[in-house]
Structure formats: structure tokens, C-alpha cells
Amino acid sequence: MNLDAILAQTMLGLSQGVFYxxxxxxxxxxxxxxxxxxxxxxxxxxxxxxxxxxxxSYIGPWLGYPDFQMGFWWALxxxxxxxxxxxxxxxxxxxxxxxxxxxxxxxxxTFGVALVLQGVLSNYFNISGTAYPATxxxxxxxxxxxxxxFPKYRLFAIVLSIIVCFATWFMIERTSLGAVLRAGxxxxxxxxxxxxxxxxxxxLTFGFGVALAALAGVLAAPIYSVSPLMGAxxxxxxxxxxxxxxxxxxxxxxxxxxxxxLVQGLTQALYPPAANTVIFFIMVIVLLxxxxxxxxxxxx
Amino acid sequence: xxxSLVTAVCAAGVAAFGSTALAADGATNGSVKIGVxxxxxxxxxxxxxxxxxxxxxxxxxxxGGSVLGEEIEIVSADHQNKADVASSIARRWIxxxxxxxxxxxxxxAVGLAVQGLASGKDTITMxxxxxxxxxxxxxxSKYGIHYVYDTYALPVGTATAMVENGGKSxxxxxxxYAFGHSLRDNTSRVVKEMGGEVMxxxxxxxxxxxxxxxxxxxxxxxxxxxxLANAGGDTVNSIKQANSxxxxxxxxxxxxxLVFLTDVKALGLDTAKGLQFTTAFYWDxxxxxxxxxxxxxxxxxxMPTMVQAGVYSAVMHYLEAIKASGSDAAAPVxxxxxxxxxxxxxxxxxxxxxxxxxSHDMYLAKVKTPEESESDWDLLDIVSTIPAADxxxxxxxxxxxxxxx
Numbered sequence: 001m002n003l004d005a006i007l008a009q010t011m012l013g014l015s016q017g018v019f020y021x022x023x024x025x026x027x028x029x030x031x032x033x034x035x036x037x038x039x040x041x042x043x044x045x046x047x048x049x050x051x052x053x054x055x056x057s058y059i060g061p062w063l064g065y066p067d068f069q070m071g072f073w074w075a076l077x078x079x080x081x082x083x084x085x086x087x088x089x090x091x092x093x094x095x096x097x098x099x100x101x102x103x104x105x106x107x108x109x110t111f112g113v114a115l116v117l118q119g120v121l122s123n124y125f126n127i128s129g130t131a132y133p134a135t136x137x138x139x140x141x142x143x144x145x146x147x148x149x150f151p152k153y154r155l156f157a158i159v160l161s162i163i164v165c166f167a168t169w170f171m172i173e174r175t176s177l178g179a180v181l182r183a184g185x186x187x188x189x190x191x192x193x194x195x196x197x198x199x200x201x202x203x204l205t206f207g208f209g210v211a212l213a214a215l216a217g218v219l220a221a222p223i224y225s226v227s228p229l230m231g232a233x234x235x236x237x238x239x240x241x242x243x244x245x246x247x248x249x250x251x252x253x254x255x256x257x258x259x260x261x262l263v264q265g266l267t268q269a270l271y272p273p274a275a276n277t278v279i280f281f282i283m284v285i286v287l288l289x290x291x292x293x294x295x296x297x298x299x300x
Numbered sequence: 301x302x303x304s305l306v307t308a309v310c311a312a313g314v315a316a317f318g319s320t321a322l323a324a325d326g327a328t329n330g331s332v333k334i335g336v337x338x339x340x341x342x343x344x345x346x347x348x349x350x351x352x353x354x355x356x357x358x359x360x361x362x363x364g365g366s367v368l369g370e371e372i373e374i375v376s377a378d379h380q381n382k383a384d385v386a387s388s389i390a391r392r393w394i395x396x397x398x399x400x401x402x403x404x405x406x407x408x409a410v411g412l413a414v415q416g417l418a419s420g421k422d423t424i425t426m427x428x429x430x431x432x433x434x435x436x437x438x439x440x441s442k443y444g445i446h447y448v449y450d451t452y453a454l455p456v457g458t459a460t461a462m463v464e465n466g467g468k469s470x471x472x473x474x475x476x477y478a479f480g481h482s483l484r485d486n487t488s489r490v491v492k493e494m495g496g497e498v499m500x501x502x503x504x505x506x507x508x509x510x511x512x513x514x515x516x517x518x519x520x521x522x523x524x525x526x527x528l529a530n531a532g533g534d535t536v537n538s539i540k541q542a543n544s545x546x547x548x549x550x551x552x553x554x555x556x557x558l559v560f561l562t563d564v565k566a567l568g569l570d571t572a573k574g575l576q577f578t579t580a581f582y583w584d585x586x587x588x589x590x591x592x593x594x595x596x597x598x599x600x601x602x603m604p605t606m607v608q609a610g611v612y613s614a615v616m617h618y619l620e621a622i623k624a625s626g627s628d629a630a631a632p633v634x635x636x637x638x639x640x641x642x643x644x645x646x647x648x649x650x651x652x653x654x655x656x657x658x659s660h661d662m663y664l665a666k667v668k669t670p671e672e673s674e675s676d677w678d679l680l681d682i683v684s685t686i687p688a689a690d691x692x693x694x695x696x697x698x699x700x701x702x703x704x705x
Binding site: 005008009012013015016119122126127128129130131133141142148149150151153154223224225227229230233234265268269272273275276 | 342343344345346476503504507510512516532541544545546562563567
């Protein structure tokens with residue numbers, strides 16, 4: 001393999017890695033602060049893509065304004081908002097009842113929610129996917145990077161995702177808001193004594209984690225087809241990413257997501273049959289050597 | 301608290317898996333029963349699924365609802381793409397519910413398992429959804445019929461047309477399982493017979509979401525044609541991504557080996573325009589097919605795929621065979637089916653061979669440009685007809701043991 005080919009595969013790996021990073025970041029926030037293993041994360045990512053699609057192609061006629069279309073830029077805000085609210089309702093009325101039980105109950109509930117969402121949407125939408133037709137004109141086309149032709153849109157998605165990931169990391173690890181969030185997880189009683197409404201904070205945090213998934217969904221819509229199964233295809237890999245990075249580690253999720261995207265990209269070029277298994281192979285090795293994950297704390 | 305949790309989880313579970321409970325209950329001996337066994341909730345749902353049940357019901361309705369004085373009944377179930385689930389449903393249907401014929405089975409693993417089981421129990425299967433040639437070759441069976449398409453027929457039209465138009469060198473992106481390999485090998489055979497060359501192949505795991513790496517390898521091979529030996533979501537994603545990387549615009553051609561109408565719909569005409577592939581059916585091919593498809597559309601909300609149209613045709617001919625033979629037992633009906641010439645809006649010059657292969661004309665289709673398309677479902681042009689004799693393995697060359705007897 002020559003240098004150009006390696007650079008090209010690196011770019012492709014990166015464009016997969018940013019989705020892993022965004023999704024595992026949301027999962028890590030939710031697990032880190034709420035101790036919930038959110039199996040609905042993939043379905044909520046799918047829901048984000050569907051909000052964008054429905055907002056563009058269907059909502060106008062449904063409401064009786066056939067000309068109304070929610071464009072891509074609006075979708076970037078509206079979809080995370082809508083799906084985030086959905087997530088908050090889910091936390092408030094379902095998950096909250098399960099905090100006192102073992103993790104497995106939250107996992108089962110969210111898994112059930114994921115199946116219901118997939119089932120309902122696959123009743124109404126093409127299971128092989130529907131094209132998202134509203135990619136902005138300025139992001140269409142390809143750029144010549146010297147070593148390869150790369151779609152402009154993917155470049156945009158990479159840049160935006162990395163900005164969002166690091167802004168999130170900064171907010172949680174470096175601001176006083178983030179400090180309160182982390183304290184709320186360590187000792188909710190004490191934080192409540194400071195006059196902070198911890199249950200509401202938990203709801204908002206869950207909503208934020210879910211909104212990240214929805215944003216990833218909107219970003220994915222123009223690249224892949226919008227399909228009810230798009231989240232199910234991805235979620236297992238993303239969980240492996242979270243496990244490798246260390247459950248609940250924010251930076252771990254971002255760095256591991258990007259790195260594993262790169263590893264997968266190179267595997268696709270060097271030995272394709274292993275492309276889907278390489279991440280799980282790494283997971284096994286990491287679990288054997290560092291059971292808490294690469295960035296996790298051993299006290300778990 | 302604990303109780304409400306259990307209720308919530310159960311409710312979610314029931315909603316998700318409820319479709320499996322659609323299977324038949326109650327057994328009436330005095331009726332002809334047809335079982336539609338399909339993927340009702342997974343990747344092949346849009347291709348066959350609930351639409352196939354509608355098609356089967358339409359056939360029964362058009363036939364008059366009864367045959368030989370017995371009422372015709374349709375039962376359906378979700379095989380979830382699992383051969384073991386499919387087998388246990390089929391076993392229950394045949395043993396307990398006295399189902400006379402099974403149709404659907406849109407997955408080669410399911411198809412092979414059910415066909416073997418049903419034939420052992422003297423029950424006819426009419427496979428409309430799966431592609432593997434094994435159904436009528438090495439694993440052929442006495443009562444197994446393969447109705448719509450197979451992995452031998454698919455490349456014939458597509459690969460021939462591509463090579464004739466200058467696509468001499470090929471590189472494959474192959475779905476890494478039996479179906480993909482068989483499709484690639486059969487396509488390679490056609491390409492080589494036509495004097496073309498196969499430059500290589502890359503095996504992508506099933507349900508890959510990002511094909512860009514494989515596309516890049518295919519693109520840098522310099523081949524004229526990138527052959528997509530995959531199906532469903534894999535085909536859709538690879539075509540879409542090839543477009544976004546400008547591979548088609550820079551002169552390489554894509555050839556989809558198995559493309560369904562729903563895939564074209566998923567891609568949109570802008571992305572799919574110009575794509576050529578082989579199909580057994582297109583709703584807008586002639587007056588007859590338009591008329592039937594319009595009726596189907598009104599019930600289903602989407603135009604029929606070749607598989608769904610095939611279900612109607614299979615059920616219809618099965619019922620005609622019962623009527624003609626005067627019995628619903630497998631042996632006389634199968635014999636009658638073998639003697640009929642099949643002609644309707646779906647099939648022309650169809651004949652069910654001794655190995656169970658329904659050999660019939662296929663079509664080379666080309667996706668329209670957005671400018672050419674006049675309505676939502678105006679998606680394809682039929683470029684040419686591939687005569688049955690060219691499309692399918694000649695019965696004289698069949699590896700099926702039933703033929704050699």
C-alpha cells in the first residue's frame with residue numbers, strides 16, 4: 001500500500017470514526033451520570049435521521065402546507081431538540097422508576113423501546129431506506145485532497161462532529177456546570193443540599209446525551225439511506241467502543257471512537273473479512289489487559 | 301414498582317415480537333390452506349413481507365375463494381430470517397394445521413431448510429423470494445418449486461449488456477456469504493464467456509454501512525465495471541456512496557446484480573439513474589401488469605416488487621393446478637404444475653421443470669432519469685427481454701438428482 005492509499009483509508013476511517021465518537025460520547029455521558037446502559041441509543045440516532053427526513057419530505061403535506069420543507073440546517077437543530085425531548089419524557093416516565101434496581105432493568109427497558117421504535121417506523125417506511133434529498137447545494141460535490149477525491153459533505157460532517165465532541169468534553173470536564181453534573185453522580189444527596197434539583201438535572205443530561213445521538217443521525221442521513229434499521233446496525237459496534245474506551249469516560253469515548261474508526265478503515269483495506277470483527281477483537285484484548293477500559297478508572 | 305416494570309418490559313416485547321403471533325390457529329380439514337412464510341419485520345420486509353400476504357389474498361379472491369368446493373384459506377407468519385424459526389413454523393403448519401402449500405421464504409437459508417422439510421412431508425413449496433440456485437440444483441427436491449429468480453439468471457442480462465457496451469474488465473464488491481459468492485461466481489462466468497476479464501473482488505461483511513473503503517479499492521483497480529454482488533441495504537448503500545465519491549462521474553460503471561424496485565425507490569432517481577439490472581417483473585411493462593399492480597397499490601400503498609407479483613402468480617397457478625387435477629394432494633398437483641404452460645401478467649412462457657425451476661423470460665431494466673419519470677413509481681425502462689432459455693440453467697445441465705433419473 002502506498003502513502004496515498006494509506007492517507008485515503010485514514011480519511012475514510014475518520015469519517016466512520018466521528019459517528020462512533022458522537023454516539024459513544026452520548027452513551028458515555030448517560031452511563032457516567034445516570035448509570036443507565038441506553039440500548040435505545042441506536043434507535044434514537046435513527047429517529048434523529050427520520051425527524052430530518054420527515055421534516056423535509058412529509059410534514060408539509062401532513063399539516064396541509066405542501067410547500068413547507070424543513071431544510072438541512074434547520075434539521076441540525078430541530079432533530080436533536082425533538083429527539084432530546086422524547087428522551088427526557090422517556091427518562092422522566094420510564095427510566096426513573098428503575099434507578100433503584102440493577103442496571104439490567106434499564107438495559108431491558110431501553111432495548112424494548114428500541115424495538116418498538118424500529119417496529120413502528122418500519123411499518124411506515126421503506127426498510128431498505130429512503131434517500132434524504134435535502135443535502136445543501138454548497139455541500140454537494142467532491143474535493144480533490146491531492147491523494148483522493150473526497151465528498152465535501154463528509155468533510156463537513158467530520159469537522160462538525162469533532163467540534164461538537166470536544167465542546168461537549170470541555171463543558172463536562174472543564175466548566176462549573178460539568179462539575180455539578182459530575183458531583184451529582186458521585187453524591188446526589190450532597191448536591192441536593194446545595195439547592196440543586198438533581199432529578200431535573202438527570203433528565204436534562206439524558207436529553208442531552210440523546211440529542212447527540214439525534215445530531216449524529218441527521219449528519220448520517222445524507223451519507224447513508226434513512227432506514228429504520230440504521231441504528232441497529234451500528235449500536236453493537238458503538239457499545240464495543242464504549243467498553244474499550246472505559247464505561248462512562250468522556251474523553252475515552254471520543255478518542256476511542258475516532259481511533260477505532262481508523263482501525264476499521266485500515267482493516268477494510270488490508271483484510272476486509274475482518275472489518276466487522278476487528279473492533280470486537282480489540283475489545284477482548286482490552287478487557288483482558290485493562291478490564292476497566294483504556295480510559296476507565298479501575299474502581300468501576 | 302416491580303410489577304409495573306415487568307409490565308412495561310412485557311408490553312415492549314409483545315409490541316416488538318407481536319408479528320410472530322400472526323401464525324395460524326385452528327385447523328379445518330375441509331379447506332385448502334396456503335401459508336405465506338416471509339420476513340415480516342426485518343430487512344426483506346419491503347421486498348416480500350406483508351405485501352406478499354396481500355398478493356396471495358388477491359389471488360384467492362380472484363380465483364373465487366374456493367376450489368373443488370373447499371374454501372381457500374391464507375395463513376401467514378414471520379420467519380425472522382432464521383432457518384430454525386422458519387422450520388418450526390413450517391412443521392407446525394404442515395403437521396397440525398394441514399397447510400397444503402408454502403410460498404415466500406425470502407432468504408436462501410430459510411428457503412433451503414423449509415423446502416427440504418416440506419418435501420419430506422409431501423408438501424409443495426413455491427419459493428418466490430430466495431435466490432440460491434441450490435434450491436433446484438444440488439438440493440433440489442420432489443415438491444420444491446423455485447419461482448421468481450435465481451443467482452444464475454440475475455447476471456445473464458446485466459453482465460451481457462454491460463460487456464457488450466464496452467465494460468470489459470470487472471471488479472466485484474461481494475457480500476461475504478453464500479448468496480454473494482454464488483452471485484459473484486455466476487457473474488464472473490458470464491463476463492468471461494463474453495470475453496471480458498475479472499480483475500478482482502473484495503468481500504464486504506453483510507450489512508456493512510460504510511462501503512467507501514471497498515469502493516475506493518474497486519475504483520483504484522481501474523476496472524471498467526464495479527459489480528455489486530450483494531442485495532438490499534448493502535446494494536443501496538454501495539450505490540449511494542459510489543455516487544458521493546464521484547466514482548460514476550469519473551467513468552467507472554456500476555452494475556447491481558440484484559436490485560428490487562424498492563431499492564430504486566430508496567436510492568432516488570438522481571442517484572440511481574442509468575443503473576441496469578435484471579428483473580423478473582416490472583409493474584409498468586404492459587397493460588395487464590399495470591392493471592394488476594394498480595389494484596395491488598391500492599391495497600398495499602406501494603407498487604409490487606417482482607417477488608410480490610410472483611407470489612400472486614404462484615398461488616394462482618397452484619390453485620389452477622388443484623382444479624385441473626381434481627385433488628389437493630401434493631403428487632397430482634405437482635405433476636399438473638409440471639405440465640402447464642404458465643402465462644399471466646407476471647410470467648410469460650413459464651415452465652416448471654423436473655428440478656422445480658420455473659424457467660421463464662427475464663427482463664433487462666434501466667433506471668430512468670428524473671426528467672424521464674412522470675410519476676412517483678415511474679422508475680424503470682424495460683430495455684430488452686432475456687428468453688427463458690438464456691436466463692436459466694438448461695434442464696439438460698442441471699445437477700439435480702431428480703433430473704438424472
